[in-house]
Amino acid sequence: MEKIKVGIIGAGSISHFHTRAYQKLENVEVVAVCDLNEERAKAYAKEYHIPHVFTNHHDMLQMEDLDAVSVTTWNNGHAPISIDALKAGKHVLCEKPLAMNAKEAEEMVKVSKETGKLLMVGFVRRFGENTKLLKEAIEQNQLGDVYYAKTGCIRRWGNPGGWFSDWKRSGGGPVIDLGVHMIDLVRYLNGKPKAVSVSASTFNQLGMKPDVKGMVKYYSADYSTHNDVEDGATALIKFENGLTLFFETSWVMHVKQDELYLQLYGSKAGAQMEPTIEFYEERNNYFTDTTPVIDPNAYGFDSNFNREIAHFIDCLTHGIPCLNPAEDGLELMKILDAIYESAKTGREVIID
Ligand SMILES: NC(=O)c1ccc[n+]([C@@H]2O[C@H](COP(=O)([O-])OP(=O)(O)OC[C@H]3O[C@@H](n4cnc5c(N)ncnc54)[C@H](O)[C@@H]3O)[C@@H](O)[C@H]2O)c1
Structure with a gap:
């Protein structure tokens, strides 16, 4: 062969x-x-x-x-x-x-x-077992019409420095690094609708904070403290199918603890994909929570x-x-561009 x-x-x-x-x-x-x-x-x-x-x-x-x-x-x-x-x-x-x-x-x-x-x-x-499970549930209409989603990836102290915090080499901070994954997941799970408008803010209040003590973080391979990217951001993104997404992210923020979450709200049921997969349904007029069982070996980066x-x-x-054509990467770049533009202009950005 x-x-x-x-x-x-x-x-x-x-x-x-x-x-x-x-x-x-x-x-x-x-x-x-x-x-x-x-x-x-x-x-x-x-x-x-x-x-x-x-x-x-x-x-x-x-x-x-x-x-x-x-x-x-x-x-x-x-x-x-x-x-x-x-x-x-x-x-x-x-x-x-x-x-x-x-x-x-x-x-x-x-x-x-x-x-x-x-x-x-x-x-x-997209290749996570939790993504696969939730996508199948949505395709089988188990959530009904998904009209609202919330996702965030929040770090209290997690700017990796080096190229990550150098706009010329990264194109941005946590929005382009972490947000790209979370926004893509929401789009992917919901059948890849086109985003039509974005209203966003980015925050530049705290910087690298290289002198923080008592915390451990990931340092990029060629670490330096040069930093000209955002600390964090929030955005409201509307899609052509009526879905509204609330998104937030940070590398540095005065928050109690790091957070990773993704939640979907539908006309028949709700679901959470991160930090654990759960469904919020109704059975016989009782609100019912369901937790699928996934082998821990099926999870994880590797x-x-x-x-x-x-x-x-x-x-x-x-x-x-x-499963991941370049066109999907392009759609995400349009949304990320709109987040940065909306934050800069202070106005809602319409995506053509
Ligand atoms: N899929 C994920 O979850 C995930 C996670 C982390 C990083 N990434 C992405 O992977 C990429 C690399 O991130 P990383 O954490 O490995 O960074 P890194 O700094 O550890 O490694 C990047 C390497 O690329 C080399 N390099 C840079 N420009 C080059 C060029 N023109 N030709 C040859 N080599 C070049 C650098 O010398 C360095 O060794 C980034 O785009 C990042 O967004 C993806």
Whole structure:
């Protein structure tokens, strides 16, 4: 069996989840790694027994026997590198957010169509067992008409610094980093309606707070305290099917504890997907709470990545429809652009 040959561009934290997942698949070989940081790329190649090492993605893309790449660089690399890869005839799995903004994302979708190569966006949370369960329930109309949703990802002290807090390389703060996942989940679960309007505020009151004591947080690989992105944001997003979404996020906020939540309210029942999956229903005129049982092994970052990567490869080998097409990444960038624009202008933004 001819193996699918894959390259990794950007050998930082999240790329390990990609490489581990590829190496679990019998029909895949990770043949090349590229990082601007040569030492990191070499150490990575040694750890995963990858034969070819590059510090420039253009050189990697010249490899003729390379079928696909994962783009796991800073956000500012997503569009130019994915476009170069597609034009070089490679299929691309690009991490979230698809790009820095909708304009870049539009170009990526266009090039993917022109080249006929797959461009998949890394909305990995779509592959969670809880997402699958809730999506099935919604498709079977168990919630009825879902008219209101609330989602948030709140950190008390969680600005990772480095490229994450440098707008030129990230395109924004927690909105583009955490919000992209949560807003995508609400859209995805509800049949991917188009957003029509956004009214939002972003907050810049607290900054990095590098001197906080007694707390532990995630530091980006190349940590620095430069910070010109928002601390947090809130938004009201309306969709064409009548769904209204309340969204909030923060990297730094004076809140008692971190929070991750996603709740949906329908005409027949309500449901919560995070922090635990639960349904709020009515049976025989009693309000009834139901908690589905999911094996803890089916949860978690690693298993979601394993399923995402296996799906990407299945799309290439079996031609099955892609669950995360680039168009979905573009729709999210339109919403994120509108959040930043609404916050800047102080006005509601209408999305065409
Ligand atoms: N799906 C998820 O849940 C999830 C989680 C974390 C991060 N991410 C995304 O993954 C991407 C990487 O995040 P990370 O936490 O791994 O960051 P990181 O800083 O740990 O790693 C990024 C790596 O990319 C390299 N790099 C940057 N530009 C490059 C270029 N032009 N060519 C080659 N290498 C380049 C850097 O040197 C660094 O080693 C981001 O877009 C982030 O949003 C997704």
